Amino acid sequence: MIVKNKIKSLYAPWRKKYILKETSKNSETPQNCPFCVVDKDLIVFETKKTMIKANKYPYSSGHLLVVPKRHINDLTKLTSKERKELFNLIDLSVYILDIYMKPEGYNIGCSVGSIAGESISHLHFHILPRFSGDVGWNRLGDFNVVCESPQETTKNLREIIIKEKLPKKFGVFSGK
Numbered sequence: 001m002i003v004k005n006k007i008k009s010l011y012a013p014w015r016k017k018y019i020l021k022e023t024s025k026n027s028e029t030p031q032n033c034p035f036c037v038v039d040k041d042l043i044v045f046e047t048k049k050t051m052i053k054a055n056k057y058p059y060s061s062g063h064l065l066v067v068p069k070r071h072i073n074d075l076t077k078l079t080s081k082e083r084k085e086l087f088n089l090i091d092l093s094v095y096i097l098d099i100y101m102k103p104e105g106y107n108i109g110c111s112v113g114s115i116a117g118e119s120i121s122h123l124h125f126h127i128l129p130r131f132s133g134d135v136g137w138n139r140l141g142d143f144n145v146v147c148e149s150p151q152e153t154t155k156n157l158r159e160i161i162i163k164e165k166l167p168k169k170f171g172v173f174s175g176k
Contacts (some may be wrong), residue, residue, distance in 0.1 A: 028121050030071040035122040042150055044157045045092065045167075048175040050085040052093050054150035054157075055126070060134060061148040062101050064093045064127040064157075069175075073112060073123050085172060086125070092170045093127040096160045100153075103129030 030036040034056070044052040044064065055063040066089045068082050078086065094106060107128040111117040160166070167173050 033071055033122050034120060035065075035067045035124060036069075036071050042154050044096075044154050045089070045161055045172075046175040047085045047089070047172045049079075049082045050089050051175070052089050052157075054154045056150055058150060059126075059128060062097055062103070062129040062153055063150075064097070065124050066090050066093055066127060067122065067124040071122055073118075073121050075110075075112065075123065078123075088170045088172050090125055090127065092161075092166060092172065095166065095170070096157050096164075097127065097129045099160050099164070100156055101129050104132055105130040 035053075038051070038053065039056060042054045042056055044054060046052070046069075049070070050066065050068050053065050053067065055065050066086060068078065068086055070082065072078070090108065094108075097103060097106075107130060108125060110123065110125045112123070
């Protein structure tokens, strides 16, 4: 963040390991891709073709990723089934975060290609709950930090999905 020609830093120690890994260079193949070799404890919900997972190195609490299971990096290569599940899980992500965190807004996006800011060469959408005064790409000034581990977020969101019987509501069914 730049303020009056001085750079201010936000300390996010949980991201150091990720930043030092050079993930983009290692994610070209499914064997090295962090979305193909998955931490099961971070999966919030999965279908046959897609999954919602908590970001292991989040920008903020509640940062979710919606990812096709097939190792692709091109929206135009999604099958109609993958596309439907992917966007239904984006909707489900917003719904459960609304219940759990009650954010005031969201950043939802996908970067394809290193020039666009992609760091993992596997198609994925970021779902970031946003709050007034939090750290934003376009905000300068004060911010709040919400502290919760990705594992705690995952556990609590799984409970909401089960309690609210959300797979039926969103037309997605567990891929287990």
